[in-house]
Amino acid sequence: MRLKQFIAATAFAGTFIASSALPVFAQNFGNGLIRDVNRLENQATKTAQRQENQLQNIIQRADTLITNRLTSLTNLNNRVQNDSKLTSSEKSSLSAEIQTDINGLTTLKAKIDADTDFATARTDAKQIITGYYIYAVFEPKIRLLIVINNLQTVTANIQVLVPQIQNLINTFQSQGKNVSQLQSLLNDASSQLQTINTTLTNDITTVQNVSVNSGTSGAETTFAQVRQDIAQVVRAGFAKIRSDFSQMRTLFHELIIAGQPVSSSSATVQTPSVIITKTPTSTATGSPATITP
Amino acid sequence: METQSANPSPTPNIPQDAPSNPPQETPVATAQNPAKPRNQKHIYIILALIVLILFVAGSYTLMMSGKKTQTTVNPQPTSLPVAVYPTAITTPAVTPITSSNVDQTLNNTDTTMQQAINQTDTDLNSINNIDKSQDSTNGL
Numbered sequence A: 001m002r003l004k005q006f007i008a009a010t011a012f013a014g015t016f017i018a019s020s021a022l023p024v025f026a027q028n029f030g031n032g033l034i035r036d037v038n039r040l041e042n043q044a045t046k047t048a049q050r051q052e053n054q055l056q057n058i059i060q061r062a063d064t065l066i067t068n069r070l071t072s073l074t075n076l077n078n079r080v081q082n083d084s085k086l087t088s089s090e091k092s093s094l095s096a097e098i099q100t101d102i103n104g105l106t107t108l109k110a111k112i113d114a115d116t117d118f119a120t121a122r123t124d125a126k127q128i129i130t131g132y133y134i135y136a137v138f139e140p141k142i143r144l145l146i147v148i149n150n151l152q153t154v155t156a157n158i159q160v161l162v163p164q165i166q167n168l169i170n171t172f173q174s175q176g177k178n179v180s181q182l183q184s185l186l187n188d189a190s191s192q193l194q195t196i197n198t199t200l201t202n203d204i205t206t207v208q209n210v211s212v213n214s215g216t217s218g219a220e221t222t223f224a225q226v227r228q229d230i231a232q233v234v235r236a237g238f239a240k241i242r243s244d245f246s247q248m249r250t251l252f253h254e255l256i257i258a259g260q261p262v263s264s265s266s267a268t269v270q271t272p273s274v275i276i277t278k279t280p281t282s283t284a285t286g287s288p289a290t291i292t293p
Numbered sequence B: 001m002e003t004q005s006a007n008p009s010p011t012p013n014i015p016q017d018a019p020s021n022p023p024q025e026t027p028v029a030t031a032q033n034p035a036k037p038r039n040q041k042h043i044y045i046i047l048a049l050i051v052l053i054l055f056v057a058g059s060y061t062l063m064m065s066g067k068k069t070q071t072t073v074n075p076q077p078t079s080l081p082v083a084v085y086p087t088a089i090t091t092p093a094v095t096p097i098t099s100s101n102v103d104q105t106l107n108n109t110d111t112t113m114q115q116a117i118n119q120t121d122t123d124l125n126s127i128n129n130i131d132k133s134q135d136s137t138n139g140l
Helices: A002-081 A088-114 A116-129 A135-172 A180-208 A211-255 A266-285 B002-006 B010-020 B021-033 B035-071 B100-127
Strands: none
Touching: A002 A135, A088 A116, A088 A135, A116 B021, A135 A180, A135 A211, A135 B100, A180 A211, A180 B021, A211 B100
């Protein structure tokens, strides 16, 4: 009986104690939970804000990168269009390449501006560099093509003169003049022109084959080789041709000033005066020594 | 008689009225002066015609010049702003080289080659000046 009473009393006391302590515990537990939830919410908000900031930063940076490239491409296109030696087809071809990149970058800019995810925007931003390599590959390529095309045009224009000069030499020869030196110089000039032209033709093909897929190192290797060709073949060849022409002018001068007309009648009458008056300027301007290959 | 005197014929009345009216000379004046107004009228008509002709000619000229300006101005907004550049000459028009122009030709060729070399130097320098580090993906 006493045991029953003791158990009942203990149970009552335990229930009383538990009922009085439980609300406090529950309150403490609830507060902790709310704190944790709030903390997690704050962390999530901060993370979202940070990602949003990162997204805006990458978009802003990408816009700057694209704007700079579009400016460079526009300047490059103006350079092409204002060139006086490029043919219409060369201008069209080069401008079309430039315009393709302008269109691609403009489309990419619109995509990046509309990106809502940082990772996607970052990948797209990298595409501005790796998809175009405007400064490492594209612009050097176009400018080299301008250089080579111009040199080829000049070479072709000089090559047109060769048969004309040959005719004049033949005329002197038919009059019994010694033209061996003249012929030798013309042959050398013609050979130089042929070598230059072949080199430039090959270089044009090589440079045109350079693309973004070539990578920056591959493109640099090609460009270096072409520049070496320009220095060692073209410049040196031009220097040699100028030297040949300078000597030919002297020889022609001597033949003409000898007073023996090359062609009939009126043309020969004018010959001495023209040559004599041109002699001082010719020595001044015809100075191949200024070329430094 | 009285009736005759009372009713004089109209013809005799005129001389009677004439002395009484001093402006009898006015008819004479109007008879002598009509040449002046007529001449003046002719002059006015001629002047008016000249003014009219000048006006018509002026307006016609203005119309024509207006049309001309329209034809030159209108195409601009409709056409795209395509810049017209001088087309490059691939092969020069070479006149036959003779003893009279060989020196000049070789001299010009020498100048052309020098200019080509100079332009090449400029272009190669511009390639050197390209900042290739801008194509680095570092930081992206």
